[in-house]
Amino acid sequence: MDDDDSRLARWENRSEVPLFLLSLLFLGAYAAHVLATGWPQAAHTALLALIDAVWACFAVDYLVRLRLSGHRFGPRYVAHHLLDTVVLILPLLRPLRAVHIYQVMQRRHEQPRLSLYGRVISYAGMSAVLLGFSGALAVYQQERYAPGATIRTFGDSVWWTCETLTTVGYGDVTPVTFWGRVIAAFLMLMGLALLGAVTGSFSSWLYQAFAREGELPPGR
Missing domain, CATH: 1.10.287.70 (Helix Hairpins)
Structure with missing residues (x-):
């Protein structure tokens, strides 16, 4: 379990910032799709494809975290990883994981900023x-x-x-x-x-x- 924890921590250290940037890309693409009503249909099709691709990245991250945690998916896992599950279902809220980015950065420091x-x-x-x-x-x-x-x-x-x-x-x-x-x-x-x-x-x-x-x- 200690090895699983260390692997999960390494994954979080490497993936959290790129996924946060992807979440901003998702939000921007969704905003453009909703607000840019004058754009051609091809542009909206491309935006929807981008939105789906970014969400697929979020889903892969969720599955990797589940795998590295050493637990099975179920009510107990969802309860202990509620924010992860919510932002997978509602990806517009993915930037809320900025809290985890702060925690990842603080692992390199003894005292919080x-x-x-x-x-x-x-x-x-x-x-x-x-x-x-x-x-x-x-x-x-x-x-x-x-x-x-x-x-x-x-x-x-x-x-x-x-x-x-x-x-x-x-x-x-x-x-x-x-x-x-x-x-x-x-x-x-x-x-x-x-x-x-x-x-x-x-x-x-x-x-x-x-x-x-x-x-x-x-x-x-």
Whole structure:
């Protein structure tokens, strides 16, 4: 098992950065496919082929990680590698594995470059931007031609995504399709999770700051 762990670590060290760059390529190709409506059909066919090829790379990486882990695929493996499984099913979220890139880089250093609170804020901010952009693209693709849709432009979709992730929810624009609402439910859950992570981290930082300055009441 130790040999399996070392082989898995070597694979991660070699593959994480190239796969992260591929994830950005995937996101860019998908964005061009959704937004560049004036491009010829041949260009969209090439974009779809590129998207499929990059996803195939993600699938190969997932299978290699499964093989090198020494475990069998099943509920237990999925539970312990939830992020890997989610980004395979929803490759638009693959850039979220930037967290793993940071971990790979830190194996070469004894101390982290950022504090825990700094990392939480950085990851939450990056995740919010990524989820917002990806969610806006996905909802726009589902809603733009739907009968009775209120999300007709990409700007409408971005505005709706900001409302959803920040849990404001004005209700001026809403998805009407089935898959649009599925995406909306996912973004609502992620918005709550991100808000909770940032709020909890900030509260903990304030508590420690007050404790260091002796401003907390006795017994706390």
